[in-house]
Amino acid sequence: xxxxxxxxxxxxxxxxxxxxxxxxxxxxxxxxxxxxxxxxxxxxxxxxxxxxxxxxxxxxxxxxxxxxxxxxxxxxxxxxxxxxxxxxxxxxxxxxxxxxxxxxxxxxxxxxxxxxxxxxxxxxxxxxxxxxxxxxxxxxxxxxxxxxxxxxxxxxxxxxxxxxxxxxxxxxxxxxxxxxxxxxxxxxxxxx
Numbered sequence: 001x002x003x004x005x006x007x008x009x010x011x012x013x014x015x016x017x018x019x020x021x022x023x024x025x026x027x028x029x030x031x032x033x034x035x036x037x038x039x040x041x042x043x044x045x046x047x048x049x050x051x052x053x054x055x056x057x058x059x060x061x062x063x064x065x066x067x068x069x070x071x072x073x074x075x076x077x078x079x080x081x082x083x084x085x086x087x088x089x090x091x092x093x094x095x096x097x098x099x100x101x102x103x104x105x106x107x108x109x110x111x112x113x114x115x116x117x118x119x120x121x122x123x124x125x126x127x128x129x130x131x132x133x134x135x136x137x138x139x140x141x142x143x144x145x146x147x148x149x150x151x152x153x154x155x156x157x158x159x160x161x162x163x164x165x166x167x168x169x170x171x172x173x174x175x176x177x178x179x180x181x182x183x184x185x186x187x188x189x190x191x192x
Contacts, residue, residue, distance in 0.1 A: 058128030058147035066118035077136030
């Protein structure tokens with residue numbers, strides 16, 4: 001069962017898988033309800049084994065849309081953030097406010113990011129799946145969704161995994177606090 005696909009594909013008619021699928025998505029809905037209309041962020045972690053070993057950041061924008069520059073009508077799982085901050089989409093995809101920028105600053109290759117704005121035409125790229133489509137802010141709401149796809153080189157080596165875990169906590173805090181909880185603390189991630 002893969003809850004990051006539509007129910008029919010995820011459960012393939014298996015009643016136990018359907019229950020697990022429903023439970024998974026209902027838990028996310030319940031968590032979102034606790035925000036009481038306030039902005040929030042869902043991050044969906046995955047691993048991938050694409051030839052190009054780079055962290056892929058999915059916002060529902062296709063790789064052709066990232067390369068072509070025409071994103072006004074794109075699906076966008078962080079639409080609430082872009083509108084709330086009154087910024088250009090590109091600022092959050094690969095610009096100064098992007099998660100990709102924070103990955104780059106910590107020494108990680110990521111796409112999209114300032115160092116790599118779009119996947120190459122020949123590259124596979126996960127733009128985000130069902131979970132961030134269903135629970136992100138593309139169509140409605142204040143909860144944004146981002147899918148992170150980590151390459152095997154960061155997952156399969158114990159030392160790299162530990163290093164990534166520490167850095168990822170800092171990256172997420174650096175992205176989260178100014179965008180979702182600016183009043184709580186501006187530099188609390190320094191203690192992580």
